[in-house]
Amino acid sequence: MNRTADAAMDRDKLPPLNALRHFEAVARHGSFAAAATGLHVTHWAVGKQIRLLEDWFGLPLFERRSRGVVLTDEGTALLNDVSSAFERLGTAAARLRHHPFTRRVSGIVRVNVLASFALCWLLPRLADFEARYPDIEVRVSTTSRKLRYIGDAFDIGVRSGPEQGAGVVSRTLMPDLRLPACSPALLRQHPIRSVADLRGQTLLHSATTRTAWAHWLREAGAPDLRAARHVEFDHVNLQLAAAVEGLGVALASLPLIERDIAAGRLVCPIVAPTWRAADYALVINADRAGDDAVNAFEQWITMMARGEAVPVDAR
Structure with missing residues (x-):
């Protein structure tokens, strides 16, 4: 029956x-x-x-x-x-x-995030929010400035590390775990089986993550390792795009490359140690903390950050 x-x-x-x-x-x-x-x-x-x-x-x-x-x-x-x-x-x-995912909520939410976070993490997921909340208009802007200096020009934002100060409320959104990542094509040409194999590689950097490789190599027990070459880009998203194109190895934030790994555009040839950079922090304009639309976005982005595992063992 x-x-x-x-x-x-x-x-x-x-x-x-x-x-x-x-x-x-x-x-x-x-x-x-x-x-x-x-x-x-x-x-x-x-x-x-x-x-x-x-x-x-x-x-x-x-x-x-x-x-x-x-x-x-x-x-x-x-x-x-x-x-x-x-x-x-x-x-x-x-x-x-009264559940935020079933109650009809309307309004405007001004979201300010880092450019790399917007391109690699937020935008690919934003359609899910719009499907849940068709009456909320999301306005996304990007800057790396401290949100407490932006004043009332934002409602909610994401930064690398917490923000303290009058007018903002900050809490951890998700950890920023980092591992070496490169294209499968590069890995086939120049296999990376251990940390020592990075000596023959080009290491990719961004202007805001200049010290990341040094931190990771120290935790990997190879603080004195000298790579064949170093290339720096002014934005993290350019650094990651260069890794996808096979130009070198990036020490990548795993939340930002999750979809590249799933699509086979990037792999993590060394899965330990993972270096934990400053956690991604959710920063809320205190004057807008009680707004229904802002609360809906806060709960949605928290759900998305906690509900998806990051596949790191993708060699």
Whole structure:
């Protein structure tokens, strides 16, 4: 038997739900007339639903009296179960209705992130946010300036490392773990099986990550290693693009190259040690912390950062 048939059989076991709603109202008010007023229906309609329910059970649920009605023993037992069920249903409905991923939220969110984070991490995922929140307009800008110096020109942002200061609230978004990464074509031409094999390679740098290789080589136990060549770019995204094109080996932020690894554009030939740079931090304009649209974006980006594993063993 399929699920549809099973569901139909389960529904057949339930009494008429609208009649249960009328039953609960009559029991609560103690009369058909008061229940009719509360439900915005006629006295006759309430009586009809109660008769329908009593016919379904095959027994009386109320004793009719001159000044109202009183529950029978069977009616009292039923009311306990119905009240509990309605209470659970109400709690579930309230939770779902106010959940940020189901409640209709509108507004504008100004998001300021590092250019590399925007290109490599945020933009490929942004369609998911827009699908969840079609009424929120996201305005993305990029800069490496401290967000506390931008003032009210942003609502929420991402930086490398936390920011402290008046007017901003900062917390960790996700760790920035880094490993050597290169194109599969380069690896085929110049195999890298250990840290020592980096001596014959071109190491790629960016203006903002000049010391990253030194940190990683120190943790790898080879602080004095001398590569064949060094090339520096002014932006991280250019450094990563150069690695994809086979120009050398980049010490890459794993969250930024996750999709390149999955697509086979980059590989990590050495999977240990991973150097942990300053964590990616979520920075919120304190004046906008209570805004529904900003809160929705904050919860969404946190979910995306925590919900996806980074595949590092991709040799």
